[in-house]
Amino acid sequence: MGSNAGQPEFALHPQNTPIQQFRVIDSHTGGEPTRVVVDSPVDLGTGPLAERVARLRAHHDWVRRAVVNEPRGSDVFVGALLCPPSNPTAAAGVIFFNNVGYLGMCGHGTIGVAATLRRLGRLRPGAARIETPVGDVTIELHDDESVSVENVACHRTQKLASLDVPGIGTIRGDVAWGGNWFFLVQEHGQSLRYDRVRELTAFTQHIRDALDRSTLRGEGGALIDHVELFGPPTAKGARSRNFVLCPGGAYDRSPCGTGTSAKVACLAADGKLAPGEEWVQESIVGSVFRARYRLECGRIIPTITGQAYINGETTILLDPHDPFATGIPEENR
Numbered sequence: 351m352g353s354n355a356g357q358p359e360f361a362l363h364p365q366n367t368p369i370q371q372f373r374v375i376d377s378h379t380g381g382e383p384t385r386v387v388v389d390s391p392v393d394l395g396t397g398p399l400a401e402r403v404a405r406l407r408a409h410h411d412w413v414r415r416a417v418v419n420e421p422r423g424s425d426v427f428v429g430a431l432l433c434p435p436s437n438p439t440a441a442a443g444v445i446f447f448n449n450v451g452y453l454g455m456c457g458h459g460t461i462g463v464a465a466t467l468r469r470l471g472r473l474r475p476g477a478a479r480i481e482t483p484v485g486d487v488t489i490e491l492h493d494d495e496s497v498s499v500e501n502v503a504c505h506r507t508q509k510l511a512s513l514d515v516p517g518i519g520t521i522r523g524d525v526a527w528g529g530n531w532f533f534l535v536q537e538h539g540q541s542l543r544y545d546r547v548r549e550l551t552a553f554t555q556h557i558r559d560a561l562d563r564s565t566l567r568g569e570g571g572a573l574i575d576h577v578e579l580f581g582p583p584t585a586k587g588a589r590s591r592n593f594v595l596c597p598g599g600a601y602d603r604s605p606c607g608t609g610t611s612a613k614v615a616c617l618a619a620d621g622k623l624a625p626g627e628e629w630v631q632e633s634i635v636g637s638v639f640r641a642r643y644r645l646e647c648g649r650i651i652p653t654i655t656g657q658a659y660i661n662g663e664t665t666i667l668l669d670p671h672d673p674f675a676t677g678i679p680e681e682n683r
């Protein structure tokens with residue numbers, strides 16, 4: 351256990367009650383869970399979301415760990431902290447995080463946030479803006495309860511970059527920004543079947559480790575922290591199936607909204623997908639996102655459509671006597 355064993359990092363509630371509490375709403379989008387913190391236990395101030403995520407990371411990282419890490423959560427959870435938007439015309443600001451850190455954007459998570467805002471009565475049918483640390487996105491609730499997310503502008507920075515992966519050999523993949531950085535691999539020799547998720551996780555983790563050791567980076571020297579494999583689809587109407595390894599080592603149960611956006615950017619760059627044409631991306635569990643893009647001043651703006659289902663409303667309790675109230679410390683792993 352860490353040096354602060356038994357010393358809760360979270361402040362006591364202002365009324366000095368021994369147990370602090372806050373509310374979360376759980377949903378899943380195509381099988382991938384999102385846990386939305388609807389009443390933030392910390393004040394991150396105002397200003398751009400990029401500044402607020404820096405404050406959260408530096409001073410209140412316990413919130414992330416309490417919400418998504420074991421024993422309350424698991425490596426699979428993506429958390430979403432709702433914040434007041436800096437622009438009053440936006441419906442909300444949101445900061446996404448997982449078991450190891452913070453995400454720029456999250457497609458399945460934004461669909462989960464939309465379903466949560468609807469449940470809270472904070473969203474009317476129609477389009478609404480959501481602020482994220484990497485830019486504003488637009489969500490639209492449809493009559494059938496599906497949600498479209500118009501993402502930030504996405505682009506490919508490298509086509510078929512070579513990566514030497516010890517134990518596997520040379521793997522060639524595209525590097526693209528879909529709201530997070532992705533290494534997208536078409537030729538990998540793996541069969542993308544749900545009964546092979548252990549093997550696929552190990553295979554993509556080797557690629558991720560090699561990426562970290564390599565000089566391949568996203569813009570600004572950013573780590574390429576998502577690995578995406580593609581293969582033939584099985585779902586009716588789908589054009590591809592994927593397997594996505596997320597930064598914390600879990601695989602995405604959904605087709606990954608930012609990963610699908612990165613794929614759309616690569617297809618557009620290769621002239622294989624026209625503006626407005628539909629791309630149906632299937633996940634490793636068989637769920638699908640529908641994607642298309644529009645061009646704005648030459649920039650690729652993807653829209654992802656999927657559906658989230660609310661599956662829990664929980665009060666998080668933080669007992670100051672609980673040594674794991676804010677998660678099993680990462681250094682214990």
Ligand code: PYC
Nearest residue numbers: 456457458606607608
């Ligand atoms: O849907 O963009 C996404 C996503 C990123 C990580 C997990 N899901």
